[in-house]
Amino acid sequence: MNIFNIIDSFQKFDGDAVGRLEHASRRMFMNRIGSKLAAAAIPVAFGTIVNKAFGATPTATEVLNYALTLEYLENEFYMIGNGTSGLIPSTYAPVFAQIGKHEKAHVDFLVAALSTNAVAKPTFDFPAVFPTVFTDFPTFVTVSKALEDTGVRAYKGQAGNLITSKPLLEYALQIHSVEARHAAIARKILAKISGDATIKGWISNDAGVPAAVYAGEGNVVQGTLNLPGVDGLSGVSFTAITEAFDEPLTMDQVLAIAGPFIKKM
Amino acid sequence: MKKTLLDNTVSEDKQMLSVVNRRYFLRSAGVAAATGAFILGACTDHDIQGDQTVDLGSGDVGILNYAYALEQLEAAFYTQVMATPYAGMTAEEKMILTDIRDHEIIHRQFFKAALGGSAIKGLTPNFTSINFNDRASVLGAAKLFEDTGVQAYNGAGKLITSGDYLLLAGKIVSVEARHASIIRDLLMPNTGSFAGDDVLVTIMGFGGFDAAVPPSVILPAVQPFVMDKISGSNLPS
Numbered sequence: 001m002n003i004f005n006i007i008d009s010f011q012k013f014d015g016d017a018v019g020r021l022e023h024a025s026r027r028m029f030m031n032r033i034g035s036k037l038a039a040a041a042i043p044v045a046f047g048t049i050v051n052k053a054f055g056a057t058p059t060a061t062e063v064l065n066y067a068l069t070l071e072y073l074e075n076e077f078y079m080i081g082n083g084t085s086g087l088i089p090s091t092y093a094p095v096f097a098q099i100g101k102h103e104k105a106h107v108d109f110l111v112a113a114l115s116t117n118a119v120a121k122p123t124f125d126f127p128a129v130f131p132t133v134f135t136d137f138p139t140f141v142t143v144s145k146a147l148e149d150t151g152v153r154a155y156k157g158q159a160g161n162l163i164t165s166k167p168l169l170e171y172a173l174q175i176h177s178v179e180a181r182h183a184a185i186a187r188k189i190l191a192k193i194s195g196d197a198t199i200k201g202w203i204s205n206d207a208g209v210p211a212a213v214y215a216g217e218g219n220v221v222q223g224t225l226n227l228p229g230v231d232g233l234s235g236v237s238f239t240a241i242t243e244a245f246d247e248p249l250t251m252d253q254v255l256a257i258a259g260p261f262i263k264k265m
Numbered sequence: 266m267k268k269t270l271l272d273n274t275v276s277e278d279k280q281m282l283s284v285v286n287r288r289y290f291l292r293s294a295g296v297a298a299a300t301g302a303f304i305l306g307a308c309t310d311h312d313i314q315g316d317q318t319v320d321l322g323s324g325d326v327g328i329l330n331y332a333y334a335l336e337q338l339e340a341a342f343y344t345q346v347m348a349t350p351y352a353g354m355t356a357e358e359k360m361i362l363t364d365i366r367d368h369e370i371i372h373r374q375f376f377k378a379a380l381g382g383s384a385i386k387g388l389t390p391n392f393t394s395i396n397f398n399d400r401a402s403v404l405g406a407a408k409l410f411e412d413t414g415v416q417a418y419n420g421a422g423k424l425i426t427s428g429d430y431l432l433l434a435g436k437i438v439s440v441e442a443r444h445a446s447i448i449r450d451l452l453m454p455n456t457g458s459f460a461g462d463d464v465l466v467t468i469m470g471f472g473g474f475d476a477a478v479p480p481s482v483i484l485p486a487v488q489p490f491v492m493d494k495i496s497g498s499n500l501p502s
Contacts, residue, residue: 091455098457102465102473109471156435160428173419174466174474176435180442181460181475185450200364201447202440223433225378232374240367244375245436246443 058251060165063158065119066251067172068110070154072121073258074147075103080126081144084134092189096144099182106175113171123264141190146213148183149203150249150257152176153213157248180246202243212257216247319385321480323499325430328421330385331480331497332434333376335417338490339410340369341390346407351400358451365407365444372437379433389492404452411445412464413486414438419477424501442475 058066078100081087088096111118132139155176162169184201191199198204208214220227220241227233227241249257321330343366350359377384396402418438425431446459453461466476480497488495 094456095459098460101457102460105471105473109468109473112469112471152439156432156439159422159431159435163425163428163431166423170419170423170477171468171474173422173435173438174468174477177415177419177438177442177475178460178465178473180439181446184443184446185459188447188450201361201443202364202368222375222436223379223429225375227371227375230374230378232377233371236367236371240364241371243364244368244371244440246439247436248432 058158058161060162060168061114061117063161063172064110064114064168065117066158066254067155067175068107068114068119069122070151070254070258071103071106071110073124073261074151075100075107076121076124077126077143077147078103080134081140087134087137087140089137095185095189099144099148099186102178102182106178109171113168122262124261125263126261128263129260138190138193141186141193142209145183145186145190146208146210146257148179148186149208150213150254151179152183152246153249154251154254155179156246157250157254159248200243203246204239205242210257212253215253216249218242219245219247318494318496319388320496320498321385321500322383324501325425325427326380326383327497327500328424328434329376329380329430330383331421331484331500332418332437333373333380333384334388334491334495335414335483335487336369336372336376337388338390338487339414340366340373341388342392342395342406342410342490343369345392345397346403349397351398351403353400361447361451362407365448368440368444386493388495391490391492394489401452404448407448408445408452411441411448413478413483414441415445416476416478417480417483419475420479420483422477424480 078096082093082096082100126133126143130139130143133143134140155172158172159169159176162172187199187201191197198207203214203217206214206216206218208217220238222245228238233241319334321327321334343362346362347359347366354362392406395406415438418434418441422431422434422438425434445464449458449461450456452458460473462472464475465472466474468474479502480500481502484495484497
């Protein structure tokens with residue numbers, strides 16, 4: 001169980017890490033037996049533990065390192081995927097090459113921006129969670145979509161923590177919308193190859209696999225407004241209202257999703 | 266019920282567009298100077314201010330009005346697109362453009378409600394440069410509007426002081442980016458265009474970033490698509 005490799009790193013933040021991780025890993029193992037996709041019903045305890053390393057209000061450096069960790073994850077995912085012959089059909093190769101190019105640039109940018117404060121790249125293991133991710137194209141696209149949608153929600157969740165660091169906020173926003181472009185095209189390709197027309201470029205309700213990636217996306221209350229009751233919107237579908245706004249994820253939620261891919265930090 | 270209510274929203278926009286067309290017809294007939302009173306008689310309340318400058322205001326409210334103005338433009342555009350679909354619009358395109366129309370209407374109505382009494386008036390679009398019968402013209406305009414929307418929200422982020430408003434802008438900008446991606450893929454399927462090098466920028470030599478463009482650059486760029494003169498001179502910068 002690769003997830004135990006990181007216990008040492010987190011035990012110092014959380015004395016109960018061993019117990020919680022054992023529980024989490026047991027869940028993951030059981031889910032994997034049931035379905036390769038259900039493996040994504042990810043151990044929530046992981047994120048809770050990891051988050052203690054950051055504290056309640058992360059600094060700008062911590063936010064950027066959090067972003068860097070996610071970009072490392074995405075970059076390695078596409079490096080392997082794009083480099084695996086026979087995985088990506090030639091029709092879609094230019095799309096994933098473009099995404100991979102961006103993720104590498106984002107990693108390089110964040111490493112340069114953080115300089116000596118940059119965290120090292122963790123060791124990732126994607127097949128540990130999705131055994132066929134680099135042999136089966138639909139699985140690869142499913143994970144791509146999940147990583148991109150998670151990325152969008154992760155950056156969004158940190159905007160408030162950068163509100164006083166204007167240049168960093170702007171850079172983060174400039175990456176955030178590119179992740180959304182990636183997510184939309186991955187979703188479109190998944191819809192095409194799966195024949196599932198309910199998958200669109202935008203997130204409908206809280207639907208999607210893995211479920212943890214889409215938790216809370218069915219929200220229709222924005223600010224203080226319950227949008228289905230707002231003037232001029234009573235004729236627009238509930239689903240469209242959920243699609244019109246992407247929702248943030250907390251660090252806890254994101255690390256719970258990404259954690260199982262991390263073999264060693 | 267669903268259909269009727271949606272039709273109401275759409276018909277409001279249709280009404281606005283027909284007003285624009287009427288004004289344009291009259292102007293092109295060379296009677297612009299004489300039509301003032303007639304236009305006032307024919308228009309809804311939103312149009313009464315005619316060509317007076319619309320000031321977006323200052324502070325966070327100004328930024329929200331800026332977003333409201335852009336969303337009005339997008340909503341009116343897609344409403345027209347679906348009211349008069351271009352020749353050969355595929356079922357997939359119809360689904361995509363209908364979804365986007367609804368998202369933009371939702372954004373517009375959200376800002377209108379959120380701004381309440383501080384909201385600017387309903388703007389009168391000017392889409393005379395777009396050929397709504399032509400796929401390339403429509404999707405080209407859609408690409409421009411979506412890319413511009415992304416750049417505008419990205420540039421406005423650092424001008425917002427409220428964390429709540431910043432998050433709301435963030436919730437919308439990624440949906441605009443999704444639109445841009447899908448529209449671009451309709452124009453150049455299965456290429457890198459969805460996040461193309463033609464629209465992305467580099468920062469300190471590293472690529473893969475959407476641009477962040479200030480209101481002072483965005484507003485002159487979108488002004489040709491709006492009849493009313495929009496002023497962002499009091500916006501934060």
